Amino acid sequence: MKKTHDVNTEEIVNEQAPDNFSYCFKTDCASADKCLRALAARNLNPEKVNLRIINPLVVNAAGEASCPYFRNIERVHVAYGFKRALAKIELGKVKSVRTAIKALVCQRNYYYLQRGDKPIYPQMQKKIENILHLHGLPLPVEFDRYEWHYKWNEES
Numbered sequence: 001m002k003k004t005h006d007v008n009t010e011e012i013v014n015e016q017a018p019d020n021f022s023y024c025f026k027t028d029c030a031s032a033d034k035c036l037r038a039l040a041a042r043n044l045n046p047e048k049v050n051l052r053i054i055n056p057l058v059v060n061a062a063g064e065a066s067c068p069y070f071r072n073i074e075r076v077h078v079a080y081g082f083k084r085a086l087a088k089i090e091l092g093k094v095k096s097v098r099t100a101i102k103a104l105v106c107q108r109n110y111y112y113l114q115r116g117d118k119p120i121y122p123q124m125q126k127k128i129e130n131i132l133h134l135h136g137l138p139l140p141v142e143f144d145r146y147e148w149h150y151k152w153n154e155e156s
Contacts, residue, residue, distance in 0.1 A: 017152055077147075080146070086132075096135060119149065
């Protein structure tokens with residue numbers, strides 16, 4: 001069963017945590033209630049058999065500024081798909097748009113992103129939005145759908 005985030009609870013979508021994400025089990029940490037690593041550790045589910053953890057003996061219990069492993073609980077607005085935006089581009093400019101976006105990602109990933117099979121994080125949204133705008137699409141560019149995700153790493 002998939003857990004979802006509700007601002008009134010501490011539930012978290014552990015399935016979204018990348019395999020290389022490190023959990024923190026330092027229960028006496030002063031910042032445990034503000035740390036994504038601690039939140040994820042408190043809300044594990046049995047589907048996640050193997051995990052990476054930060055050794056509690058090296059975590060500074062003073063938390064936040066004192067702990068190099070602290071990860072603020074932050075969510076980002078992730079987009080999926082840009083078929084509708086691409087459909088608004090003049091026919092003669094579509095090939096140029098595809099070429100420009102493929103220069104950012106490989107050809108296979110271009111199609112995954114276009115269809116909405118893979119998430120488009122804010123940094124990539126801006127790049128795609130700029131390309132579409134340069135080819136005549138007015139701002140703001142609307143992607144096909146959006147979801148809120150935890151910011152598991154700096155690329156998110």
